[in-house]
Amino acid sequence: MGPSSLIVLIIAAIAFSGIAVLVSKVLLKATKNKQKGQPYECGIPTQGKTMVQLNVGYYLFALIFLVFDVELVFLYPWAVVAKSTGWLAFIEIVIFFFIIFMGFLYAHKKGALKWM
Amino acid sequence: MNELLTLMKSELVLTVLIFLLLFVKIGRGVRNEALLPIIQVLLLLNFIVGFFFNGEGSLFGGMFHTSSLIAFEKNILSLAVYLISLLFAGWLKKSQHMPEFFLLMITALLGMFLMISSGNLLMFYLSLELSTIPVAAMANFDLDKKRSSEGAMKMILSSAFSSGILLFGISLVYGATGTLAFAEIPAQLNGSPLQVLAFVFLFSAFAFKLSVVPFHLWAADVYEGSPIAVTAFLSVVSKASMAFILITVLYQVFKPLQSIWYNMLVLLAMATMVVGNLFALRQQNIKRLFAFSSIAQVGFVLVGISSNSTLGVASVVYFMLIYVFSAMAALGVAAVVSHHAGQENIDGYKGLYKNNKFLSWAMALALFSLAGIPPTAGFFGKLFLLAAGGERGAYWFITVAALNMIVSLYYYLRVVRAIFMDANEKPIDIIPLGNTERLGLVICGAGIILVGLAGGIFNFIQTLH
Numbered sequence: 001m002g003p004s005s006l007i008v009l010i011i012a013a014i015a016f017s018g019i020a021v022l023v024s025k026v027l028l029k030a031t032k033n034k035q036k037g038q039p040y041e042c043g044i045p046t047q048g049k050t051m052v053q054l055n056v057g058y059y060l061f062a063l064i065f066l067v068f069d070v071e072l073v074f075l076y077p078w079a080v081v082a083k084s085t086g087w088l089a090f091i092e093i094v095i096f097f098f099i100i101f102m103g104f105l106y107a108h109k110k111g112a113l114k115w116m
Numbered sequence: 117m118n119e120l121l122t123l124m125k126s127e128l129v130l131t132v133l134i135f136l137l138l139f140v141k142i143g144r145g146v147r148n149e150a151l152l153p154i155i156q157v158l159l160l161l162n163f164i165v166g167f168f169f170n171g172e173g174s175l176f177g178g179m180f181h182t183s184s185l186i187a188f189e190k191n192i193l194s195l196a197v198y199l200i201s202l203l204f205a206g207w208l209k210k211s212q213h214m215p216e217f218f219l220l221m222i223t224a225l226l227g228m229f230l231m232i233s234s235g236n237l238l239m240f241y242l243s244l245e246l247s248t249i250p251v252a253a254m255a256n257f258d259l260d261k262k263r264s265s266e267g268a269m270k271m272i273l274s275s276a277f278s279s280g281i282l283l284f285g286i287s288l289v290y291g292a293t294g295t296l297a298f299a300e301i302p303a304q305l306n307g308s309p310l311q312v313l314a315f316v317f318l319f320s321a322f323a324f325k326l327s328v329v330p331f332h333l334w335a336a337d338v339y340e341g342s343p344i345a346v347t348a349f350l351s352v353v354s355k356a357s358m359a360f361i362l363i364t365v366l367y368q369v370f371k372p373l374q375s376i377w378y379n380m381l382v383l384l385a386m387a388t389m390v391v392g393n394l395f396a397l398r399q400q401n402i403k404r405l406f407a408f409s410s411i412a413q414v415g416f417v418l419v420g421i422s423s424n425s426t427l428g429v430a431s432v433v434y435f436m437l438i439y440v441f442s443a444m445a446a447l448g449v450a451a452v453v454s455h456h457a458g459q460e461n462i463d464g465y466k467g468l469y470k471n472n473k474f475l476s477w478a479m480a481l482a483l484f485s486l487a488g489i490p491p492t493a494g495f496f497g498k499l500f501l502l503a504a505g506g507e508r509g510a511y512w513f514i515t516v517a518a519l520n521m522i523v524s525l526y527y528y529l530r531v532v533r534a535i536f537m538d539a540n541e542k543p544i545d546i547i548p549l550g551n552t553e554r555l556g557l558v559i560c561g562a563g564i565i566l567v568g569l570a571g572g573i574f575n576f577i578q579t580l581h
Contacts, residue, residue, distance in 0.1 A: 003309035102135065105142050 060112040064104065071100050122171040123182050126190050127233075129162055130226040134219060141215045148214045152205060155218055156552065159198040166191040174235055178297050181235040185580040189360045189433060190229050196353045196440045197225055202556030203448030204345035206455045217257060220250040221349060228357035232364070237286045237296040240361065244282070247357065248275045248325075251350060255342035267341025274334040278324035285317030298369045305372040315373055319380065322365070325358045328384050328418065329391040332411050336395075339407035344451040347403055351410040352443050356436040359417050363429055366421065374424060381422040382513055385505075389415030389520040396527045400461050402450050405527060406443070409486060412524055413439060419517050420501035423508060430578040431500035437573075438485065438497040441563035445482035448556055449475050457544045467543030468535045475547065476535050478557045485564045487528040488521050493568030500574065 038046065074096065082089045107113065121128065136158070140146055166187065174181035200221070201208070208214050227247030234240040252275065256268035290296055292311045293304035305311055320331065327335035339347045366377055392412030399405040420431040452475060453468070454460050469476040485494030498521060506514045567573055 006309050006313065102138050102142070106138060109142050 057112075057115060060107070064107055064112065067100055067103055067107075071097070119171070119173065120175065122169055123173055123175055124180070125169055125171075126162075126166055126187070126194075127226060127229050129165055130222055130229065133158055133162065134222050134226070137215050137219050137222070141219070148209045148211070151215065152201070152208060152552075156198070156201045156205075159194070159201050163191065163194040163198050166194050178235045178299055179239045180230070180233050182233050183581060185429070185433070185577075186232055186360075188577065188580055189232055189356075189436075192433070192437050192440060193225060193228055193353050193357060196356070196444065197221060197349075199440070199444045199448075199556055199560065200345055200348055200353075202552045202559070203444060204343075204348070204451050205550055205552040205556075207343060207345055207451060210455075211257065212259075213257070217254065217345075220254050224248075224250040224254070224349070225353065228353065232357055232360045234361070235298045237289060237298070241279075241282060241286060244325075245279065247354070248279075251346070251354060254346045254349065255338055257343050257346060261341075263341040264343065265341075267338040270334050270341075271338045274324065278321045278331075281317050281324070282321030285314050285319075285321060288314030288317060298364070301369050302371055305370065307373060307376070312373065312376060315370055315377070316380075318365070319377070322358060322362050323384065326355055326362070326414050326417075327411050328414060329388040329411065332388070332391070335411060336404050336407040339410075340401060340403045344403065344447055344454060347406070348444060348447040348451075351406065351447075352440055355410065355414060356440065359414075359421070359432055359436060363421060363432060367424060367429070371424075378422055378424070378508070381418050382510065385415050385418035385422060386513070386516050387415075388412065388418060389517060393520050393523045393527075396524070399527070400463070402460055402462055402465070402531070405462070405531070406447060406450070409524065409527070410443065412520065413486070415520070416498060416501050416517060419505035419513070422513075423504035423506075425504065425507055426578060426581075427500070427504045427507060430574065430580075431497075431504040433577050433580075434574050435497035435501050438493040438564070438567055441560045441567065442482050442485035442492075442494055445478055445557055445560035445564065446486060448553065448560065449479040449482070452547060452549065452553055453544065456547045459544065462531055462534050464544070465531060465534045466538040467540030470540075470543045471546045472544065474549065474554070474557070478561055479535060480532050481561055481564055483528040483532055487525050489525075491565070491568060493564050493566075496568045496574070 040046070075093075078089065078093055082093075137155075140151065170182075170184060170187040172183045201218070208217065211217060224247045227243045227245070227250070230243035231240060231247055234243055249272075252268050252272040255271050256264050258264035286296070288310060289301065292308065292314050293301050295301060295304065322328075323331040324334075339350060342350070370377060389412050392408050392410075392415055396405055396408035396412060399408060417432055417435060420428050420435065422428070423431075450460070453465070457464070459465065468479075481492065485492035488494045488498040490496075502514050502517055505517065
């Protein structure tokens, strides 16, 4: 398995996806209608354009949500080792909370939590 | 615990600084004029503390390691950040979000510190992101200018792209060697095609961040669009840190693939020098000129790196120290002129000498150093880089580099000519120069002259390891 295997892999990857597309083109009988171009094929017809400006507040809320989301993700592995590490683990997680909380306070101070 | 405090000292100091700034911002807030001197003193303290209590060793199972050389490299970066706080004081005071600017800059610096200290590819990737994302936010700091937003957008997109390539390379490295630790990879390398492919991907990410040709296309637009303080940070601090970690990665981790990366470096260095210089010849905007000149300078750094010896390490670190002084002085003058007179084109500099003698001499000294004219330090920096590159005996390669130095003379001296010799009916009026800017320029000027003449500094860097 020298360099040839790598080249074979690349060719195989291209061929695999290419053949799949080709086969579907050949076998399927393509029909075109307006409904197919819709983002959702069922439900109420969409209104207006999709490229509209969204309020920046959505992004800010998403970011703040992410802060606590990541915090929770870190809490799980911490909880596993908390008992064996003892008080040091507790102090470290408090420092971690403190860091996250500072970021939250900053967002609050900047008015990121005020809607509109 | 004690070990943690000594080894991670510089990172911890920066973290404390970040928190102090956050407290200031969350609290009642301080006026920029009152806050800026405090920040300058804190950054100076950070620089001074970098010289003391340095330990050697590794932490977290080899994820983080430090040595006297790494501590010295960190000091160079701290010095550059301190100079930024001095030289761009005029712009910073006017800025509506000055504490945030320093928050972002120190966070990026923290990322760079962790990056040069990293001992594992994962740690390297994380800290690289920590050092890149804040800089993209900084590039957007001229909030009312569209060009600034455009620059930030281009930067975040291109760095996301290069991160993707880097991650692909890292995953290939893991597939080929079964480990991500810097200390364990070399033993697993045998030059198989998969490993070479992994290395090429990894190297392209470095090339992106260092803006090595052909990965340089983002650099000029980002440098032109962002505020000059950010241009200085990008072209000096960011590049220096990438060059330092590139040395570690090439000399330690990928040492067994040396015969492959030597050829790559030679080709890329020549392309970078030639393209950077040729494009710089045509620029009218001074920021774009410095963007292309910094691309060309990276080419010279690659010449030094290609030597793969202790002389190579020492010459690159020495050159970066000089480059900090020279580029900071040049960009500092450009910032003052742009801030007060609104001139960013070389034609606008015509007759600057008539009313602003100090600024003119500072700019001239910086440009001489960047071009590598003796007795400025830039000459010695380039001399050692070329000497290191010549160790392998590839004299045609060194000849190309030397010829490029002559080409670069043209566009550096074009600015000097505009300042001193070209007549202008309405030259720029007397620019009121603040004390901090003057201090910054004096430090840079002293650095440009003294670092070159004091040969002990180069010997000192050679003793570090």
